[in-house]
Amino acid sequence: MTKPGAIDFSTFPDASGHFGPYGGRFVSETLISALDELQAMYSRLKDDPEFVAAFDYDLAHYVGRPSPLYLAERLTEQAGGARIWLKREDLNHTGAHKVNNTVGQALLAKHSGKTRVIAETGAGQHGVASATVAARLGLQCTVYMGAEDVKRQSPNVYRMKLLGAEVVPVESGSKTLKDAMNEAMRDWVTNVDNTFYIIGTVAGPHPYPQLVRDFNSIIGREARRQSLEHFGQLPDALVACVGGGSNAIGLFHPFLNDADVKMFGVEAGGEGLASGKHAAPLNDGIPGVLHGNRTYLMEDEDGQIIETHSVSAGLDYPGVGPEHAWLKDIGRVEYVTADDKEALDAFRRLTRTEGILPALESSHAVAYAMKLAASMQPEQNIVVNLSGRGDKDIFTVAAIDDIEV
Amino acid sequence: MTEQNRIDRRFSRLRGEGRKALVTYIVAGDGGLENTVPLMHQLVASGADMIELGVPFSDPMAEGPVIQKGHERALASGASLRKCLATVREFRQVDEETPVILMGYANPIQRMGEREFADAALDAGVDGALTVDLPAEEAGPLNSLLAERNLRNIFLLTPTTTEERIREITGLASGFVYYVSLKGVTGAGHLDLDSVRDNLEHIRRFTDLPLCVGFGIKDGASARSVSAHGDGAVVGSVLVTAVNEAADLVAAKERVGAIVSEMREALDR
Numbered sequence: 093m094t095k096p097g098a099i100d101f102s103t104f105p106d107a108s109g110h111f112g113p114y115g116g117r118f119v120s121e122t123l124i125s126a127l128d129e130l131q132a133m134y135s136r137l138k139d140d141p142e143f144v145a146a147f148d149y150d151l152a153h154y155v156g157r158p159s160p161l162y163l164a165e166r167l168t169e170q171a172g173g174a175r176i177w178l179k180r181e182d183l184n185h186t187g188a189h190k191v192n193n194t195v196g197q198a199l200l201a202k203h204s205g206k207t208r209v210i211a212e213t214g215a216g217q218h219g220v221a222s223a224t225v226a227a228r229l230g231l232q233c234t235v236y237m238g239a240e241d242v243k244r245q246s247p248n249v250y251r252m253k254l255l256g257a258e259v260v261p262v263e264s265g266s267k268t269l270k271d272a273m274n275e276a277m278r279d280w281v282t283n284v285d286n287t288f289y290i291i292g293t294v295a296g297p298h299p300y301p302q303l304v305r306d307f308n309s310i311i312g313r314e315a316r317r318q319s320l321e322h323f324g325q326l327p328d329a330l331v332a333c334v335g336g337g338s339n340a341i342g343l344f345h346p347f348l349n350d351a352d353v354k355m356f357g358v359e360a361g362g363e364g365l366a367s368g369k370h371a372a373p374l375n376d377g378i379p380g381v382l383h384g385n386r387t388y389l390m391e392d393e394d395g396q397i398i399e400t401h402s403v404s405a406g407l408d409y410p411g412v413g414p415e416h417a418w419l420k421d422i423g424r425v426e427y428v429t430a431d432d433k434e435a436l437d438a439f440r441r442l443t444r445t446e447g448i449l450p451a452l453e454s455s456h457a458v459a460y461a462m463k464l465a466a467s468m469q470p471e472q473n474i475v476v477n478l479s480g481r482g483d484k485d486i487f488t489v490a491a492i493d494d495i496e497v
Numbered sequence: 498m499t500e501q502n503r504i505d506r507r508f509s510r511l512r513g514e515g516r517k518a519l520v521t522y523i524v525a526g527d528g529g530l531e532n533t534v535p536l537m538h539q540l541v542a543s544g545a546d547m548i549e550l551g552v553p554f555s556d557p558m559a560e561g562p563v564i565q566k567g568h569e570r571a572l573a574s575g576a577s578l579r580k581c582l583a584t585v586r587e588f589r590q591v592d593e594e595t596p597v598i599l600m601g602y603a604n605p606i607q608r609m610g611e612r613e614f615a616d617a618a619l620d621a622g623v624d625g626a627l628t629v630d631l632p633a634e635e636a637g638p639l640n641s642l643l644a645e646r647n648l649r650n651i652f653l654l655t656p657t658t659t660e661e662r663i664r665e666i667t668g669l670a671s672g673f674v675y676y677v678s679l680k681g682v683t684g685a686g687h688l689d690l691d692s693v694r695d696n697l698e699h700i701r702r703f704t705d706l707p708l709c710v711g712f713g714i715k716d717g718a719s720a721r722s723v724s725a726h727g728d729g730a731v732v733g734s735v736l737v738t739a740v741n742e743a744a745d746l747v748a749a750k751e752r753v754g755a756i757v758s759e760m761r762e763a764l765d766r
Binding site: 108116117118119120121122124125126128264265270271274277278281282284285378379380381382383384386389391393394395396397398 | 608
């Protein structure tokens with residue numbers, strides 16, 4: 093394990109998009125020029141005062157930032173240990189952290205002069221966030237969504253359609269998020285002259301893991317400032333759920349150089365690691381190459397990607413962002429799991445004790461945070477990323493309860 | 498001559514004869530694992546110069562719907578990288594001359610291990626590899642492992658590849674260069690012949706390697722047009738469609754044979 097403090101985390105990825113052995117650009121030559129173009133544009137704009145000001149303005153007045161850092165007193169009491177603070181990304185416009193990134197990428201799309209955006213989506217939150225910014229900028233929008241996910245997330249499908257997006261159900265492969273991403277890549281390579289691809293997580297070929305992280309890092313920058321305001325020091329621990337890992341890296345990244353802040357990424361344990369039915373590549377996968385980057389994957393002995401399982405569609409992905417793969421290997425972040433049952437319990441618990449309905453994805457983080465809090469002291473502080481609200485999940489939970497809504 | 502790679506040998510023979518290469522693609526295991534070797538022999542009998550054997554992958558990102566479904570069917574019939582290698586070994590028991598290239602994606606090779614893959618490929622009688630999602634900047638280690646074994650590494654060039662990259666890629670490439678004729682996925686249908694001609698002339702300034710053109714080649718006429726400015730044509734989706742639509746192996750051999758013969762005649766005309 094490398095000692096935190098020995099590495100300056102702000103200098104990653106390197107020039108070729110690698111985080112240690114992970115990341116990079118594993119795509120067909122047909123996509124390279126589009127990625128080069130995006131990278132050149134992003135390098136030019138990311139520190140450009142006008143671009144930064146436009147992004148900050150949108151975050152404040154369109155997204156509604158800063159999002160509060162809320163002390164969950166009754167939850168803390170019930171957990172019996174460290175204080176649990178919730179970073180309320182659920183209060184953002186469109187109901188999740190995803191919009192931080194789509195607002196940023198929409199500004200890039202506008203600069204590129206392209207008239208059409210495409211996106212992949214699993215639970216539909218990124219699709220909704222993409223359709224939202226497209227509507228606002230008057231851009232044509234196509235969202236690829238696995239046919240299975242279209243069925244289990246019908247409210248979000250309708251929201252995207254109301255926003256003027258075309259939703260394309262993807263029938264290939266396992267008909268879930270990974271296949272939607274394949275299809276979006278195919279669209280992009282075909283229509284690259286007029287199309288900007290808004291990737292929704294910190295995966296994919298360089299520079300996507302970097303720029304999606306940068307746009308979401310507003311979460312951690314605010315949490316840092318708010319921690320100092322509320323309790324006069326940095327948090328003792330950060331907790332966030334990890335599917336692709338965009339909300340987690342958004343919270344973690346501004347704290348990575350603070351060696352005393354412990355970090356926990358919570359993967360979807362599904363029906364339990366032993367069952368094989370889960371979506372926890374960092375806990376039970378091996379490094380490989382998918383969707384343009386090298387990272388931990390769920391795959392079989394022949395290197396074929398296998399189907400994952402989680403009660404939350406947003407975590408149901410066989411890969412994970414390459415920066416997380418690296419942070420695991422060097423020991424900077426600990427990656428744990430919460431299974432379906434623990435997540436559902438946390439969903440109900442937070443709803444009943446705090447009046448906050450969390451997304452099933454975020455419920456994984458809440459579940460682990462309660463366990464963690466119990467092992468810590470009352471004067472310590474945990475910041476949990478409440479990455480999204482759970483309204484979209486009430487049908488899933490009702491079905492589990494055998495209730496027709 | 499035994500040291501020479503079959504791909505090089507075939508191109509040098511074709512150049513001597515003033516003919517163009519016909520490179521044919523099918524997915525290993527599509528239509529049933531046991532049918533792949535007979536189909537490969539049929540391709541050769543009907544006039545194919547080389548076989549690109551598609552190694553099925555669960556997430557074939559660069560393929561259009563036709564070849565994607567070929568990969569899915571092949572996986573359903575139990576195909577894998579190891580079984581592809583066994584297929585080539587079986588093919589070699591009868592055919593010692595026709596070059597075979599494994600075309601696939603990086604992850605199955607990563608899982609096997611690049612060194613083990615290179616050893617196994619050599620041992621099975623494979624002549625080269627084309628790994629779609631392993632562009633020049635990530636290809637270094639595999640490229641060396643293949644070169645050490647006298648195996649060729651085929652790279653893609655596209656209409657959007659910059660001059661700087663053309664230099665870099667042709668510096669790594671061996672066997673031949675696969676020019677992707679259009680922006681899109683395999684099997685797309687908007688071939689622009691003027692652009693193909695201009696780009697091949699441009700690429701020719703940087704390499705003496707044979708240039709083969711693929712993506713969007715559907716019949717003898719399109720194969721003949723694109724290869725007029727290069728050294729050969731690659732055909733895939735129409736063959737994968739033929740294999741899929743055939744009721745059994747006899748029918749598949751007949752359909753594939755007819756397509757390949759027609760292309761061969763057009764190229765040799």
